[in-house]
Amino acid sequence: MLIFEKSQTGRKAHAQHVKAGSLKDIPEHFLRKAPPDLPEVSELEAVRHFTNLSKKNFSIDTHFYPLGSCTMKYNPRACNTLASLPEFLNRHPLAPDSTGQGMLACLYDLQEMLKTVTGMKGVSLSPMAGAQGEFAGIAMIRAYHDARGDDQRTEILVPDAAHGTNPATAIMCGYKVKEIKTNAQGDVDIEILKQALGSHTAGIMLTNPSTLGVFERQICEIAALVHEAGGLLYYDGANLNAILGKVTPGDMGFDVVHMNLHKTFSTPHGGGGPGSGPVGVNERLLPYLPVPTVAYDGSSYRWLTATDRPETIGQLSAFGGNVGILLRAYIYALLLGRDGMERVAEYSVLNANYLMIKLREAGFDLAFNDRRATHEFIVTLKKQAQTLGVTAMDVAKRLLDKGYHAPTTYFPLLVAECLLIEPTETESKQEIDRFIEAMIAILKEAKLHPEVVTTSPHTLPVKRLDDVRAARELNLRWRAEV
């Protein structure tokens, strides 16, 4: 029930009333004549409404959340507490650099750390989410070719296992997209890549490890081939968690990379975040980095703008990006230190491989049976769908009943009836074991009582949703009945 539907005329929750300040300086014609049509409920009703809503939520604070390719790991409270210090919170973005040296020092250090983590020569923190980081990355590739007068390069190569944002980004930057097939082992098909490359190739967008939960083993050969054709390599940082501190995109031959701080660096993810998608570049793309970036001359810090960096692709946010989120990532990186970052990679990969082997032993089919998992892996329920009529979606819904957020379903598109499972490093062996037990129990139900699985969820406030109707008949806002 919406809070609007609980409204009773004249009822007030005094504790939650925000007192308006003086309205003296607002021109008369901007002042509203009638009060807004807001729900009128008592203090208790407001408390109860929102407390109950919060209890219906699945979040990393309440549930194991193995959402593949999303890295839903714990957000340490210390990051939130320190980033919420009044000196950070109350700083106005237009205040002079001289009064914000502390904050600028944190951002500068973060730029430096991200350079090390990615093996790049320069970093801009300003892109405000992963998609904007991708856009910045490809826009820089475009700026590079344009600056050289190399303007016949019209095509970006994208493997068929890529995130949907990759082709969308290439299109937004004015490129055509050429899809490259993956071979049966989960690697890029090198022969198809060779045929696709040419003087029209602007670059390739790769995620490594890929969304298939395997490491692209031929990456050095791919980098050599693309560079030989005059193209550049873009690294989608979605799966950076698996290699953190172990190997860098720079080592693999990438020219530009975006990171998702809301994945790898544990800032809040989902529900609006907000996200943060810094970009890193090697020497040749350095002039094009989005502004502003933070510079340090040995004695003080300052923002560099387009005046300092005339070849920049431009400014992507009103100020310095999502600074509150950048501070959280900075604190997270400091808490971990270099050794801690390596342990992130080690434990996220160990957890994924442990979970993968246990599920295989329990009778689940893996998409890539002879490959070791990275920080995530794919289970395919093709057999169960054919023989028992139980699909990946059914298993995902049943997991909700058992108190687990569902893994990513039906992505990547090239694996039928798939679940993409990413446990992350912040789950204990005991929690992973409980998840394994839940998966085993569901497999048993699928064999003995498939209808229990195919009609799930049974214990949630809403049952199986009609997602077809929801997508066809959008109902996005409450309207008063007239």
Place this chain on the structure above:
Amino acid sequence: MNNIPSHLKYTDSHEWSELLDDGTVRIGITDHAQGLLGDMVFIELPEVGREVAAAEDCAVVESVKAASDIYSPVSGEIIEINTELEENPELVNQSANQDGWLFLVRPQDISELDKLMDANAYSELLAADE
């Protein structure tokens, strides 16, 4: 069981093409493809009059599971689109090979159709995928 009529030609990206008596080519997605994608919620069709090249993406079918590009099997001009799909995208699920057709092309070179698979070859492709 997939419905694979023998009078249609097929691509490995799961479009079918039907040569009509007036020399135009009707294009849709296969029954197998609609089964994989699941319930359709939105179909984006090309503009009438647009010139397309063979294997160029020119439409998008969006289901509850995924949005997929549709590639024209032949080069030519788009001369008609299935406007019924605007209101009733489920026609693609109900009748992929007939009422759920997507667009009509006046082909530049009819021999392009010979490069496509016949029903037997397409059945074998699907069997190999199983």
